[in-house]
Structures are given as structure tokens and as C-alpha cells.
Amino acid sequence: MRHIISVMLENEAGALSRVSGLFSARGFNIESLTVAPTNDPTLSRMTIVSIGDDGIIEQIVKQLNKLVDVAKVTDLTATEHIERELLLVKVYVNKDTQADIDKKIDDFACKIVDVSEDSYIIELAGQGKKIDDFLDALDAFRILEVSRTGVTGVCQKR
Amino acid sequence: MKLNGAKILVNSLQSEGVKHIFGYPGGAVLHIYDALDACTEIDHILVRHEQGAAHAADGYARTSGKCGVALVTSGPGITNAVTGIATAYMDSIPMVIISGQVPSQLIGNDAFQEVDAVGITRSCVKHNFLIKDINKIASTVKKAFHIATTGRPGPVLIDIPKDITIAEIEEQEYPSSVDIRSYSVVGRANAEQINAAADLIANAKRPIIYTGGGCITGNASNELTKFTKNLGFPITQTLMGLGAYPATDKLSLGMLGMHGTYEANMAMHGSDCVIAVGARFDDRVTANVDKFCPAAKIVHIDIDPTSISKNVAVDAPIVGDVKSVLEDLIAAMNTRSIQDISTWWSDIKKWRSIDSLAYKTSKGVIKPQSVIEALYDVTKGNAIVSTDVGQHQMWAAQYYKFDEPRRLITSGGLGTMGFGLPAAMGAKVAMPDMDVACVTGDGSIQMMTQELSTMLQFSTPVKIINMNNSYLGMVRQWQEFFYEKRYSMSYMDSIPDFVKLAESYGHIGIKVEDESDLKPALIEAFKQKDRTVFLDIITDHTENVFPMIPAGAGHNEMILGDRDKIEGDNQGVNLV
Numbered sequence: 001m002r003h004i005i006s007v008m009l010e011n012e013a014g015a016l017s018r019v020s021g022l023f024s025a026r027g028f029n030i031e032s033l034t035v036a037p038t039n040d041p042t043l044s045r046m047t048i049v050s051i052g053d054d055g056i057i058e059q060i061v062k063q064l065n066k067l068v069d070v071a072k073v074t075d076l077t078a079t080e081h082i083e084r085e086l087l088l089v090k091v092y093v094n095k096d097t098q099a100d101i102d103k104k105i106d107d108f109a110c111k112i113v114d115v116s117e118d119s120y121i122i123e124l125a126g127q128g129k130k131i132d133d134f135l136d137a138l139d140a141f142r143i144l145e146v147s148r149t150g151v152t153g154v155c156q157k158r
Numbered sequence: 159m160k161l162n163g164a165k166i167l168v169n170s171l172q173s174e175g176v177k178h179i180f181g182y183p184g185g186a187v188l189h190i191y192d193a194l195d196a197c198t199e200i201d202h203i204l205v206r207h208e209q210g211a212a213h214a215a216d217g218y219a220r221t222s223g224k225c226g227v228a229l230v231t232s233g234p235g236i237t238n239a240v241t242g243i244a245t246a247y248m249d250s251i252p253m254v255i256i257s258g259q260v261p262s263q264l265i266g267n268d269a270f271q272e273v274d275a276v277g278i279t280r281s282c283v284k285h286n287f288l289i290k291d292i293n294k295i296a297s298t299v300k301k302a303f304h305i306a307t308t309g310r311p312g313p314v315l316i317d318i319p320k321d322i323t324i325a326e327i328e329e330q331e332y333p334s335s336v337d338i339r340s341y342s343v344v345g346r347a348n349a350e351q352i353n354a355a356a357d358l359i360a361n362a363k364r365p366i367i368y369t370g371g372g373c374i375t376g377n378a379s380n381e382l383t384k385f386t387k388n389l390g391f392p393i394t395q396t397l398m399g400l401g402a403y404p405a406t407d408k409l410s411l412g413m414l415g416m417h418g419t420y421e422a423n424m425a426m427h428g429s430d431c432v433i434a435v436g437a438r439f440d441d442r443v444t445a446n447v448d449k450f451c452p453a454a455k456i457v458h459i460d461i462d463p464t465s466i467s468k469n470v471a472v473d474a475p476i477v478g479d480v481k482s483v484l485e486d487l488i489a490a491m492n493t494r495s496i497q498d499i500s501t502w503w504s505d506i507k508k509w510r511s512i513d514s515l516a517y518k519t520s521k522g523v524i525k526p527q528s529v530i531e532a533l534y535d536v537t538k539g540n541a542i543v544s545t546d547v548g549q550h551q552m553w554a555a556q557y558y559k560f561d562e563p564r565r566l567i568t569s570g571g572l573g574t575m576g577f578g579l580p581a582a583m584g585a586k587v588a589m590p591d592m593d594v595a596c597v598t599g600d601g602s603i604q605m606m607t608q609e610l611s612t613m614l615q616f617s618t619p620v621k622i623i624n625m626n627n628s629y630l631g632m633v634r635q636w637q638e639f640f641y642e643k644r645y646s647m648s649y650m651d652s653i654p655d656f657v658k659l660a661e662s663y664g665h666i667g668i669k670v671e672d673e674s675d676l677k678p679a680l681i682e683a684f685k686q687k688d689r690t691v692f693l694d695i696i697t698d699h700t701e702n703v704f705p706m707i708p709a710g711a712g713h714n715e716m717i718l719g720d721r722d723k724i725e726g727d728n729q730g731v732n733l734v
């Protein structure tokens with residue numbers, strides 16, 4: 001099963017590689033990984049999406065907790081949570097396709113964040129599934145570049 | 159007063175109570191060596207290879223229970239030490255390794271003797287640090303010792319750039335406590351877990367206690383002995399756990415696993431309740447996990463949650479320190495009655511009667527098993543025995559009856575050939591009044607003979623028991639059994655004259671070729687209290703270690719030696 005694991009990490013040099021090293025050394029799967037500072041300047045939040053059976057996810061959580069630089073681990077999937085991912089996609093636009101693309105953008109409630117002579121950069125935030133669907137919808141056109149941030153998430157309860 | 163970083167480092171080590179450092183100098187650590195020269199509280203032992211430093215610090219830690227300390231230079235110094243660090247890591251040994259690093263401003267520039275020490279060691283240390291600020295030397299040392307010695311112990315590396323050892327700051331007080339927000343040590347176990355386990359134990363009709371290295375690192379021999387004797391349950395130990403419970407006691411079934419005794423493995427297979435205490439269900443112990451303890455509920459006490467349900471699903475986990483958990487369990491069992499297990503014991507007696515450690519003797523030829531038995535007799539079971547890796551290691555585990563913890567010093571998890579001699583040296587430094595024997599093989603000893611030189615310079619007299627079979631015996635055994643006797647690269651031609659080798663290093667060398675000379679030679683060797691004696695004992699070239707669980711088999715599918723008979727309804731196979 002797919003799990004979203006949220007890790008509060010000490011802002012120490014090398015902390016990130018301890019986590020990524022753990023995953024590769026133990027053969028755990030990483031679907032996506034994001035990391036960024038939090039309101040506490042000494043901590044970063046890392047969000048990892050991994051796929052594995054219950055035993056593997058249990059090991060992942062325990063192994064993460066064992067790292068000295070890890071302050072807290074939460075399996076978001078085990079609780080009510082909100083997950084989001086950000087997509088920036090650059091797509092080729094011309095007279096023939098513009099109306100269709102605009103329609104898709106409306107359908108998915110995306111934002112055009114940059115317009116050039118022959119392309120758009122479109123922004124979409126949402127669950128992974130929504131982003132997949134939007135990219136599928138754009139498949140009929142010429143996608144020039146895709147950049148996804150990977151999933152981040154928070155627990156709904158306090 | 160202003161002090162340089164090197165002096166602060168050495169002062170910090172002194173504040174940690176460090177008495178011995180095993181190390182080897184080089185450019186990046188010269189300021190540290192200079193500071194050590196002025197320090198009278200710490201003895202430095204100059205090894206001949208950095209791997210030796212790490213193994214010696216490790217052997218020191220295993221025997222004394224204190225944290226071992228090694229000091230090496232940057233680049234090749236630290237890379238040489240990596241095997242020793244990984245060895246300590248796999249067996250959860252507390253150790254602090256200090257490595258020099260190129261000056262801060264050169265890091266990342268492919269500077270002379272630069273390697274990314276923190277990166278290279280990351281997967282084989284409990285934690286590591288690169289010190290970037292002279293003000294953090296003392297607090298980093300404090301943290302390193304705290305992390306290395308608490309919880310599940312392990313090696314911690316401190317990498318310190320040369321400029322940090324040179325810079326000066328005002329002398330500061332050594333921190334009296336550590337606060338690491340993201341590192342906490344497991345406290346007293348949860349009472350619910352204790353009670354759930356106690357209920358399972360109380361219902362067991364065919365129980366077995368399976369103990370490991372955690373009982374030794376956790377200094378829980380007394381509690382373990384009390385717990386076991388109170389219940390009257392059979393007990394078996396892993397290679398790492400030997401000595402935590404007296405091997406000569408009647409409840410002890412000896413070692414389990416790949417080369418465990420018949421009774422221990424059969425009892426595991428037949429058990430309805432396995433009580434695992436500070437052991438990690440290693441694959442050398444479980445054999446084929448699909449066939450592992452088919453009828454048993456499993457209780458598992460471990461300080462490290464990752465050990466629990468990692469390889470084998472556990473029914474009653476207890477996360478906690480063995481010592482306190484066993485105290486709690488003893489109390490919990492006092493309020494419960496246990497089952498009558500006399501039929502279980504009669505099954506075990508039947509398995510015992512097979513005498514799976516019996517071996518054939520033949521006139522004149524020295525049987526390797528008999529070497530360990532003679533060593534046991536001559537030392538009256540009171541020596542510290544380090545081993546290398548191979549058949550001799552298994553025979554040491556099987557035939558030397560360890561009644562006390564911290565007496566068998568062996569590389570279990572990594573299985574590092576070359577460990578034995580430097581580890582014996584470290585053990586002798588830790589316990590100068592004890593007899594220390596290094597049981598080794600002609601293959602393993604050649605990986606670390608240079609330390610014979612250190613042993614002379616620093617007067618660490620050890621008795622080296624070289625079981626010389628002219629083969630990489632353990633490899634030869636596998637080739638005999640599983641590769642149709644194609645002995646590819648397991649025969650060692652042109653083995654050195656070990657007597658001359660020992661003599662050239664200033665030690666005593668004795669060659670033993672006849673069975674009748676064995677005991678007298680051992681007696682003579684141990685009489686030489688202040689000398690290292692190298693006993694080169696020519697043993698039966700093709701002897702094998704039995705019992706053996708072949709790959710993929712279960713505990714009840716052991717290969718037994720040719721002296722043994724299989725009786726009754728057990729399904730042991732007799733391939734040889």
C-alpha cells in the first residue's frame with residue numbers, strides 16, 4: 001500500500017542523506033520525497049511517499065525513528081490528513097489548440113502562471129490523482145516540460 | 159587560558175574517562191598526537207594498521223563493557239578503519255572513532271588524503287559527526303560517547319578537520335549532561351507488554367529461552383540466570399550471547415543456529431513458546447524463516463524496536479532494556495503458575511543423548527575440536543577467548559564452555575577475518591590480569607599478523623592458538639558439501655613458518671604436530687605469563703563443523719557428523 005510518511009528532521013548537514021541512504025541501503029522504495037524548512041528554523045519537514053506491505057512500512061517508520069537526526073515520524077496515511085502536490089507544466093500552444101487547452105485549464109481549475117509566444121506554464125495544486133488526470137488530459141497536446149514537487153501533507157487532527 | 163582544538167579534544171576524552179586509545183598518526187591528526195604526548199592520563203597504543211586499531215578498540219569494549227576509542231588520520235587512515243567500524247556496528251559494540259580530516263577550507267576539493275569520512279561510514283555507524291566549529295568539540299565528544307554507549311550501543315565517528323585542531327579558544331568547562339532532542343533512550347518497559355508476555359510464558363508447555371548479545375551488552379547475566387532458573391526452562395544462546403548464562407548449567411542446551419547443537423535446534427523447532435531475550439533473529443540462527451519454530455508463540459525482548467518483527471513476526475513484543483525487563487518479568491512470573499514441562503524435558507534429553515558434538519578421533523592426528531577442549535582444560539574455563547572467523551570460530555563456540563559474559567570475543571554479524579588478533583590485544587589491555595587466547599586459523603591470522611609487532615611494543619601477552627589446516631577451512635567445507643568437492647581457491651599453499659614469524663616479532667613460537675604434544679604445549683604457553691606465544695597447531699586438514707543446517711533447511715534438518723546416530727521420530731538428515 002501507498003503510505004505518506006512525514007519526518008521532522010534536525011536541520012543538520014547530511015541529515016537528508018542519512019534518510020535517503022537508509023532507504024537505498026535497506027531496499028525501501030521511495031515514490032517521492034520532498035523536504036523544506038518549517039516555522040522552527042532548527043527543523044525541516046520531509047515527506048516521503050513509499051509503497052510497501054504493513055511489515056515494510058512498520059520497519060521504515062522504526063528505522064527512521066532510530067536515526068539520531070530524526071525528531072518525529074508520522075505515518076500520515078494512518079490518520080486523517082491532507083495531501084497536496086504542486087505541478088508546473090509547460091505546454092505548447094497555438095491557434096488551433098488554445099481554446100481546448102483553456103477549457104482543460106478551466107475544468108481542472110488550474111492557473112496559467114506564464115504565457116509566452118507559443119507556450120503556457122500552468123500551475124496546479126492537488127492530490128496526486130488529480131495531477132495525473134490533468135497530465136493525461138494534456139496528453140493530447142504537446143507537453144514541453146513537467147515538474148512535480150512530490151507529495152507533501154499534514155495531519156488534520158491537532 | 160587559551161587552548162587549541164587538539165587539546166580541547168584530548169581534555170574532553172579525559173573527561174569521558176578514556177584511559178586507552180588505539181591509533182595511528184598522520185598529517186591530519188598531528189596536532190592531536192601532539193596534545194596526546196602531553197597527556198599522562200591516556201595511554202596510546204600504536205597499532206600497525208588502522209583496521210587493527212578499530213578491532214583492538216572493539217575487543218577492549220567487548221571485554222570491559224566500556225567504550226573503545228580509536229584515532230586515525232584522514233584518507234587512507236579512515237578507509238583502513240572502516241572494516242573495523244562495520245564489525246563493531248554489526249555486533250552493537252560501543253566505540254568512538256576519531257578521524258582527522260583535511261582543513262575545512264579544502265573539504266570538497268579533492269585535497270591530499272581527503273575522503274568523505276562521514277559519507278563512507280554513514281551506513282556502518284550508529285551516528286557520525288563532522289566538527290565544523292571549534293566551540294563544538296567538547297559538546298560533540300559528549301554526544302558521541304552518549305550515543306555510542308546508550309540504548310543499543312554502536313560505533314560513533316567524529317571527523318575533525320585539521321584547522322579545527324589548530325585554532326584556539328578560551329578553555330571551557332566540559333558539559334556535564336547532553337541534550338539531544340531527537341535521540342532518546344528507551345525507558346522502563348510498558349506493564350501491558352510485560353503482562354501479555356508473562357501470560358504466554360505461563361501457558362507454555364514446550365518453552366525455550368533464546369538469548370543473544372543483548373544480555374551481554376545489557377549486563378543482564380544475573381537477571382537472566384535468575385529468570386531461567388526460577389522457571390526451570392531450557393535455554394539456548396546465539397554465538398553473541400554465549401556466556402551470559404553458564405554453559406555448564408544443566409538447563410543450557412548450548413548454541414543454536416547453523417552450527418548449533420542438535421538439542422537446541424530441535425527444541426526451537428518443537429517449542430510452543432520461544433522467549434527471545436536481546437537477540438535479533440539473525441539468518442544464521444533462524445535458518446529458513448518459513449520453517450522457523452512452526453508451533454511457537456514468540457516473546458521478544460529488545461531495546462531496539464527495529465529488531466522486533468524484522469525477520470520473524472512476534473506475538474508479544476517488549477521494548478526495553480533486558481536487565482529491567484527481566485526484573486519485571488521475574489516479578490510477573492512470581493504471581494503466575496507455570497505448566498508442568500517434564501515431558502518437554504524428556505524430549506530434550508532424548509535429543510541431547512544423540513551427543514551431536516561427539517567427534518571421531520584418530521591416533522596421532524590432532525582434531526581441532528580437541529584443541530579447544532584442551533584449551534578449556536588448561537585455562538580451567540577462565541580465559542578470555544577471541545576468535546577469528548571460520549571453522550575454528552565455530553569450534554571455539556561449541557567446545558569452550560563459557561560460564562561468564564564478555565569471555566568470548568568474536569565477530570558474529572560481519573564475520574571479519576583478521577578480527578581475532580587485534581581484538582585479543584584490546585582485551586589484554588582492558589584486562590591485563592586475565593589470560594587471553596586468540597583462537598585463529600592459518601587464513602585469518604595472515605590478515606593481521608602485523609599486530610604482533612604492536613603486541614611486543616606494548617607488552618600485551620596473548621596466546622595465539624593457530625588451528626593450522628592449510629585450508630580456508632570453512633570455505634573448503636562448503637565446497638565439499640555443496641560444490642561437489644571442487645576446492646576452488648580454498649587451499650593455502652606456501653603458508654609461512656609461523657614459529658619463525660613469531661620469533662622474528664620477538665615472541666615465542668611453538669609448532670605442535672602430534673596429539674600427545676598438544677596439552678604440554680598449551681601448559682607451557684600459559685606458563686609464559688609475560689610473553690606472547692604463538693602455537694602453530696597442525697590439525698586434521700579436512701575436519702568439518704557439525705551439526706550444520708544447510709541453506710534453505712529448517713532447524714530439524716541438520717547435517718550431523720558421522721559419529722552420530724539419528725533415532726526415533728525426528729527428521730534430521732545424515733548426509734555425511
Ligand SMILES: Cc1cc2nc3c(=O)[nH]c(=O)nc-3n(C[C@H](O)[C@H](O)[C@H](O)COP(=O)(O)OP(=O)(O)OC[C@H]3O[C@@H](n4cnc5c(N)ncnc54)[C@H](O)[C@@H]3O)c2cc1C
Pocket residue numbers: 248249250309310311369370371372373375376377395396397398399413414415416417418435436437438439440442443459460461462465478479480481547548551552569570571572573574632
Ligand atoms: C562463520 C559464522 C557462523 C555463524 N554461525 C552461527 C550459529 O550457528 N549460531 C549463531 O547463533 N550465530 C552464528 N553466527 C553469528 C551470527 O551471524 C550473528 O552474529 C548472531 O547470531 C547474532 O546474535 P544475536 O541475535 O545475539 O544478536 P546481536 O548482534 O548480539 O544483537 C543483539 C540484539 O540485542 C539487542 N540489545 C542490545 N542491547 C540490549 C539491551 N540492553 N536490552 C535489550 N536488548 C538489547 C539489540 O538491539 C539486538 O537486537 C555465525 C557467524 C559466523 C561468522
Ligand SMILES: Cc1ncc(C[n+]2csc(CCOP(=O)(O)OP(=O)(O)O)c2C)c(N)n1
Pocket residue numbers: 546547548549550551573574575576598599600601602603625627629630631632633
Ligand atoms: C575478511 C574476510 N574475507 C573473507 C571471508 C570469508 N570466509 C569466511 S571463513 C573463511 C575461511 C577462514 O579460514 P581460516 O582462517 O584458515 O579458518 P578455518 O575455517 O580453516 O578454521 C573465509 C575465507 C571472511 N569471513 N572475512
